[in-house]
Amino acid sequence: MNPVLTAAERLTVRPKKLLTASNRNLARDNILSWTLPAGPVRLADGRTVNPCPSAGICLRACYAMNGTYRIPSVRERHQCNLAYVLDDLPGWTAHMITEINTRRQPVIVRIHDAGDFFSVLRGSSVCGVMLGR
Numbered sequence: 001m002n003p004v005l006t007a008a009e010r011l012t013v014r015p016k017k018l019l020t021a022s023n024r025n026l027a028r029d030n031i032l033s034w035t036l037p038a039g040p041v042r043l044a045d046g047r048t049v050n051p052c053p054s055a056g057i058c059l060r061a062c063y064a065m066n067g068t069y070r071i072p073s074v075r076e077r078h079q080c081n082l083a084y085v086l087d088d089l090p091g092w093t094a095h096m097i098t099e100i101n102t103r104r105q106p107v108i109v110r111i112h113d114a115g116d117f118f119s120v121l122r123g124s125s126v127c128g129v130m131l132g133r
């Protein structure tokens with residue numbers, strides 16, 4: 001997180017690495033994650049987005065709205081992820097393909113441990129990553 005930039009400006013900064021080893025148990029098995037925020041979210045630039053458009057009763061007990069998901073730096077990272085796919089989906093797709101293909105070891109990706117495939121385009125981009133592997 002760059003404290004010199006405003007929260008809205010930080011939404012436009014693309015991370016060097018997309019995949020994280022945020023879940024240590026999974027990382028031991030070489031499973032890395034990339035995720036979105038859960039449920040309706042108001043981004044720092046004022047946009048309100050719902051990455052879980054089909055969510056219903058699960059919103060009341062969503063694991064991704066509790067625990068470490070509530071830590072401000074974690075929330076911000078997930079919101080930046082959402083801004084990336086909203087604002088530059090082709091760039092995100094190319095970035096993810098490059099990152100996976102240039103790793104020294106094969107990796108298993110846990111995609112969207114929170115959030116959903118909120119649009120056909122978003123689902124297509126993940127298919128593009130799978131085909132680009």
Ligand code: SF4
Pocket residue numbers: 038039051052054055056058059062063064113114115116
């Ligand atoms: S992340 Fe999954 S469980 Fe949580 S609100 Fe979205 S769809 Fe429901």
